[in-house]
Amino acid sequence: MRLGALVLKRKRWEPFAFASPSLALIALVIVFPLGYSFWLSLQDFDLAVGPDYQFVGASNYVEALFKDPRFLGSVWNTALIIGPSLVLELLLGLGLALLLSRVGRGRPIITALLAIPAMVSPVMAAMAWRMMFGVKYGAVNNLGRQLGLIDVYFDWFSSAFISIVAIVLVEVWHNTAFMMLVLLAGLQSIPQELYDAGKADGADGWKSFWYITLPLLKFTMVVGIMIRMIDLTKLFGLIFVLTYGGPGGATETMAFTTYLVGFNDMRMSYAAALSYVIVGGVLVLTLTFMWVQRYREMRAAA
């Protein structure tokens, strides 16, 4: 990009003056609290006991990573939700994107309608589905009974397994639209000439999908999956409303366990340590994501 000479000529202090309000706010409200939280994670500070604190070094982290079955269980629960959600969102999103790309007139309106769930807050999505899953008055059970599929009212949150299934269903409902939009944009960036050339060489239908669409969509899929994965490690609102971690903690995710440790048990320093473990995970994923994108740019340039 070319910048005019005059624009580049500037008073030295100006960029700092322009950028400083937001940087100062970020320093005060994000960076400083993060530092404070790290210091806190090295203390023993329990508001349920009292306002006293004591330096304990890394013992909170040792407890979190090696001794706390509840937190380790929550890591496992989060993985149990993330895995199937990502697979389903990718497949369903890809299917929808392919369908939409075949539609001429009416595509924008259908796309916008399908994208609505992704704009809704997780709390609202979960609330709507809690009402769908209601035992006696929910739409799912009543539809099932009306169609003769079930003869008893089914409690969707009675067992750990079914609860996870229900959470994955809601999560897929909530965020498939995101994958669909990303993949649709990816599909539209594939030049039509490639398909024409493929056709001339006898590639039709499945073949052109397998040898043209999929390879060219690979990076878009990776990017979409990475963003969803980063997002899902923070899963909180959905759990709060749908199950509140139940039954018996079987659906507690990392973020939700941290919340309970901090604001139910009031173990502030331990919750701070847990939140740093989550930050570590998210950081690794984010850096991988940035590396993938740079790799893609380098490939595109070459």
Next chain:
Amino acid sequence: MAITLERARVVAPTARRYRWRRVIGQALTWIALLAALVFFLGPFYWIVTTSLKGNEDYFAFPPVWMPVEPSLTHYVGLFTRSSGARYFTNSMVISTLSMIAALVVSLPTAYAIARWRFGGGFLSVFLLVLRMLPAIALIIPVYLMYKLLGLTNSYLGLVIVYTVVYIPFAVWLLVGFLRDFPVEIEEAALIDGCSRLRALIAVVVPIIAPGLAVVALFSFIATWNEFLFAVVLTGIETKTMMVLVTSFTSGGTDMFYGEASASVVLGVLPAFAVAFMLQRYLVKGLALGGTKG
């Protein structure tokens, strides 16, 4: 001439066959899309109809899929008995203030990055990492600090957090809009003796106003949707809609349906509006968590 005619006769049956295949293909595409629409919009239909049912209707079996006599009782109940009006206002005020503050603070920063490459590549990476930062990492120290400063249960406290948490995303999106803006127009203003700040406000802002609106709408919806900060930092007077709806879950699996569904309808309204207004920008916005606080 004769050759063309002959060819046309040969091609005609295959063309008809292809046309049939295309019609069937289109029909199947639309059937599948319709099924998807039912799945993705069905819950909204259930919530809206439930919120309009009278009590006897939602205890009925077979269920009433289409209320015959819609009533607004639950909305009235929500606004009077459950203080819905106050919480709706809270959400509106907090989201609007955070939206304005985030724009005012982010625009100059985005300008510094777009025009002067302020901070080089480092600042962009830093902002992206902040954008990915989980809210759970901030809530514990912010809660303790706010308790010390007396900022819990206040509009100001929530607005500050929302504004700052949203800055990285707003800056990132605004830099894109500013880079698309032709430098020459600005140069003309500067030659006429305009100061930088005036050029930004009087020349750049009116032209990139649509871009600003996009950022503003995303920021509004993100703060409207935010839950973790809201549930921890608000008290009885400052609850937002998100906190209000969760209070209906205490009734077990079959909770208090009427007002709960009415509050969900009000809670998702902005999302519906924004989804249609921002169609072109949905990918960009959703990609970096534009709708998450």
